[in-house]
Amino acid sequence: MxxxxxxxxxxxxxxxxxxxxxxxxxxxxxxxxxxxxxxxxxxxxxxxxxxxxxxxxxxxxxxxxxxxxxxxxxxxxxxxxxxxxxxxxxxxxxxxxxxxxxxxxxxxxxxxxxxxxxxxxxxxxxxxxxxxxxxxxxxxxxxxxxxxxxxxxxxxxxxxxxxxxxxxxxxxxxxxxxxxxxxxxxxxxxxxxxxxxxxxxxxxxxxxxxxxxxxxxxxxxxxxxxxxxxxxxxxxxxxxxxxxxxxxxxxxxLPEAAGRSISDQSTQKTVVAVAKDEAFCFYYEDNLDLLKKLGAEIQYFSPIHDRNLPEGTCAVYLGGGYPELHAKALSENISMRNAIRQAVMEEMPCIAECGGYLYLKDSIVDPDGVEWPMAGVLPGSSRDTGKLGRFGYITVTSKKEGLLGPAGTEFRAHEFHHWDSEENGTDFAAKKPVGTRGWDCGYTTESFYAGFPHLYFYSNVKIAENFIKCAETWKKKNPISEAGLEWIFARNYEGTE
Missing domain, CATH: 3.40.50.300 (P-loop containing nucleotide triphosphate hydrolases)
Structure with missing residues (x-):
């Protein structure tokens, strides 16, 4: 080169x-x-x-x-x-x-x-x-x-x-x-x-x-x-x-956002807990990299195997995947379901896309037709429709102020899912890039985004910046204990001399 x-x-x-x-x-x-x-x-x-x-x-x-x-x-x-x-x-x-x-x-x-x-x-x-x-x-x-x-x-x-x-x-x-x-x-x-x-x-x-x-x-x-x-x-x-x-x-x-960090330089890291296991695995590597460039420390956790969020978590990112194939295991981890529901209810910043969004609903019906309780943050259940729902690229525009930005914030995304729900939110307007088809979707508050669209942060880096700024605010309002800082230090440096 x-x-x-x-x-x-x-x-x-x-x-x-x-x-x-x-x-x-x-x-x-x-x-x-x-x-x-x-x-x-x-x-x-x-x-x-x-x-x-x-x-x-x-x-x-x-x-x-x-x-x-x-x-x-x-x-x-x-x-x-x-x-x-x-x-x-x-x-x-x-x-x-x-x-x-x-x-x-x-x-x-x-x-x-x-x-x-x-x-x-x-x-x-x-x-x-x-x-x-x-x-x-x-x-x-x-x-x-x-x-x-x-x-x-x-x-x-x-x-x-x-x-x-x-x-x-x-x-x-x-x-x-x-x-x-x-x-x-x-x-x-x-x-x-x-x-x-x-x-x-x-x-x-x-x-x-x-x-x-x-x-x-x-x-x-x-x-x-x-x-x-x-x-x-x-x-x-x-x-x-x-x-x-x-x-x-x-x-x-060099894009402007890629060259700067918006995180402060305090001892406490801005920890973004990213769900990653058999059920949640769909992430764009560049999304995670951009969060790091903006000052986040990514810590992975498993909604199937872990009992709680990582110590010091300031924000949660629930990506896509196949929660419907692991609904029993996700449902039986009651400790994690409660931890995530409590985090969202306490206004910890949270982004949940597609499979992560389904995990936040009341329940998921698995491929065998068995209904399993989920985190219970959002209403409704989801089940297999037997076909792809609203498949493809979309341009998404927020209809109200929320975690991703003010009303009118626009970003590009895509949908790809067989499981669907009758209640999918109305806080955003999605439009196909060819033709006139569009629909309402998604939920948002000042600290929360959830919906079927998979986000791509480089389509509008402001949504990533807003997410990290909100995590920074959470961190300042909820400082972790000295013991918690010691736990994070031990985890990060375990096995080093």
Missing amino acids: KCLVQDSQAVSVRFPRIMIAAEKSGGGKTLFTCALLSLLKEKIQEVRAFKCGPDYIDPMFHRTVLEIPSRNLDSFFADGDTLRYLLGREVLEMEKFPESRIAVLEGVMGFYDGLGGVSERSSAWEVADLTDTPVILLVDMKGRSLSALASIKGFLDYKEKSHVTGVIFNRLSPMLYPGLKERAERELGIRVFGYVPELKNLTLESRHLGLVMPEEILGIRERLDLIKEKVRAGINLDGIIEESGRAAEIVVK
């Missing part, structure tokens, strides 16, 4: 990067990306992974391979400057960065598929265009051969600047590869970086519209290793690395 020009607000950088895109959803992007990440780890010192779009689960597979977080790049949630910052921020935040590095971006759906199914806005192509990232198109060869070249030509020609610089043939017989490679390179003028044979019995299970989480798959690491070796044999890894090195320089600007 090379820094070319720098000033106080922006830095122009060139660093190796490549996007893996496909013609359609289900085209094998995640499996191939995981194999590629694993292979790159053998050759390159620092490998980073990104997922285009709002998906939570694909980055979990990236993390399983790399053992470090993967992040989202979403051009509905964030503008071009913010996307480029999120992609290239390590240049701004690390005093030294290794030259041996690469970023791999996994596309979303079909390469040009965007908002409402009728626009390239918020597509993988738009992310590639805004970040000037070379693209390798993963072409599904199942049931066809030479006809695939016509499809490739269409992807190359559809946009004047497609960014597609190479292809890989997926699910292709090794016998057909040499002839198809020669014709594609000769007739289309595009590099062919290899092929992947059909990976029988090595697919990943799905739930709803996405994969199941890696932790749910028995022997996931062994399975990913088998896939890696199958992929290794058929691709030109050195060629892919070479292509990534041709990526153009981009200008990375």
